[in-house]
Amino acid sequence: MRDAGGSEPEIVKNLQTENITTPSISLSWEKPDGNASSYFIQILEVPSFNWTSITTSKIIEGLTPGNYYTFLVSAVVNNISGNSSVIACYTVPGEVKNLTTKDINTTSISLSWDIPGGNVSHYLIEMYGPEVLDFTVYTNSAVIGDLSPGNHYLFLVYVIVDGNTARGNSSDVSAYTFPSIVTNLTAEIISTTYVSLSWEPPVGNTSSFMIQVLHNSSYNRNVTSTSAIIDHLTPGNYYTFLVSAVVDDLVKGNDVNLSLYTKPEIVNNLQTENITTTSISLSWEKPDGNASSYFMQILGDPSFNTTSNSTTSDIIERLTPGNYYTFLVSALVNNIRGKNSVITNFTVPEQVTNLTAENITTNSISLSWEKPDGNASSYFIQILGDPSFNRTVTSTSYVISNLIPGNYYMLLVSAVVGENNVTGEAETTYTYTGES
Structure with a gap:
């Protein structure tokens, strides 16, 4: 923009970029020495962009995020342009979208995100947790390893262009690593209707423990201690108990299981x-x-x-x-x-053997017998005749007196055991007393 009929304006002063965003950059400058009726703005990277401004500032919009732009501003008088003042910068890179965690385990978390519009040279990941670290990656995913089980981590992902000088706004996501498994799950007491479980806490962090009973789908219980009593069980039943560490009331580690029978009840x-x-x-x-x-x-x-x-x-x-x-x-x-x-x-005592009536007189009969097989603590003698009576003795013989001469008697002897006088089958003999 030249005209041979006038003098050339001076260069504008203090050209600056400010309020830089992803699609826009604000330019400002100071009036040059001498006169200027307007200002001519060009963008080297966008040849089609030519703009005239009568003020000393301009917002350039519709730019590409993360792109490098060179701006030329020159004063104009009577269609005569002075020398250009030049400044260059990047627009702010775009923000990553759909930042997601996946494939979480005890020591690693995978991140993925959508590539933003505009330019990207790489991504910066900042991690905040028990460890504070940052990583540079060149793809739109990353696996963050060497983490502590059961811990909370915050991840911020930035788009970077021009080394590390141009950084976009961060997208953030947070997640817990899974807790590790509990160890040494043991049934310390097994009864008919309850089981006392204990275990050791896992490596890393945990806020509580979830207990499940496979054969009772309605049983889910959270405890904060490393032991629990599971009650209201069925005697003699088979149960599988699952214990897992939990953090944040939601993130559950892998189960450790223990299977056993409750004790049967008494018959x-x-x-x-x-x-x-x-x-x-x-x-x-x-x-x-x-x-x-x-x-x-x-x-x-x-x-x-x-x-x-x-x-x-x-x-x-x-x-x-x-x-x-x-x-x-x-x-x-x-x-x-x-x-x-x-x-x-x-058991019932056996029958006595070899029951014999001897030394018979007019009023007495002598009985003798042999001890039965097995045990006998005493013997029960029944005399059936005139008179009739009973006797209990501990020896294997007895003299029955005060009988009637010439009378007929039935004599029965049975072995006896126990306080309740368990009596065996009687051995029997018959005889008369002598005549007077």
Whole structure:
């Protein structure tokens, strides 16, 4: 813009850029020495841009984010342009969009974002957490590793152009790394209806622990301690317990599991019946909850153990006549025994042998016999005749007196055991007293 008929204006002073944004740059300058009727503005990188301004400032809009621009401003008088004052700068780079975290684990977090409009030379990631670091990446994703489990991290991502001199506004996202797994999960107490669990806290941070019971979908419980009592369980049932560390009430680590059976309940209504000299029948009712079989212990002479598969009765054989036995019956699941239900009883004594009436007089009869197989604590003698009477003795002989001469008597002797006088089958003999 020249005209040979006039003098050239001076150069404008103090050309500056200010209020730089992604699509605009504000220019300002001072009037040159001498006269200037207007100002001519050019952008080297945009040849089509030519603008005349009568003021000493101008907002240049419609620019590309993160682009480098060179501005030339010259004073004009009577269509005569002076020398240009020159200034160059970048527009602010665009802001990344859709910044997202993904693939989070205990020690790393992956970031991804959409490439913004305009120019990008690289991205700056600032991380704030237990560690404060920054990273430069050249793609629109990054994996941030070597993090601490269960910690909160804030990530700011900037677009950078021209080294590090032109930086866009940050986009931010925050996330927790997953907590590590708890260790040494143990069932310290197992009862019929509750289980006491304990564990050690994981490496890193945790704010609470989530407990789940696989076989009870409604059970989800958060605790802040490293132990818990899980109650209202079914006796003899199989349970899998899952324990995981939690941070921020939402971010849950991987589960550690422990499977076990609760103890079966005690059997109900244990009874002895059909007692013989060498056998006793046991019966009982199924306990509350589950039981797959029953374990029986027989304490006495002989002592032994046996298992009954699923039935609630059994005949205990090969016992000693007249012996005292203690029977303990407990429910079983997966070889886990419940408490014993206990009952005691004697087997019936055997029959005495070789019962003999001897030394018979007019008013007395001497009886003798041999001890039966097994045990006998005393003997019960019945005399049926005139007179009739009973006697209990501890020896294997007895003289019956005060009888009537020439009378016929039936004599019965049976072995006896126990406080309740469990009596065996009687051995019998018949005889007359002598005539007077």
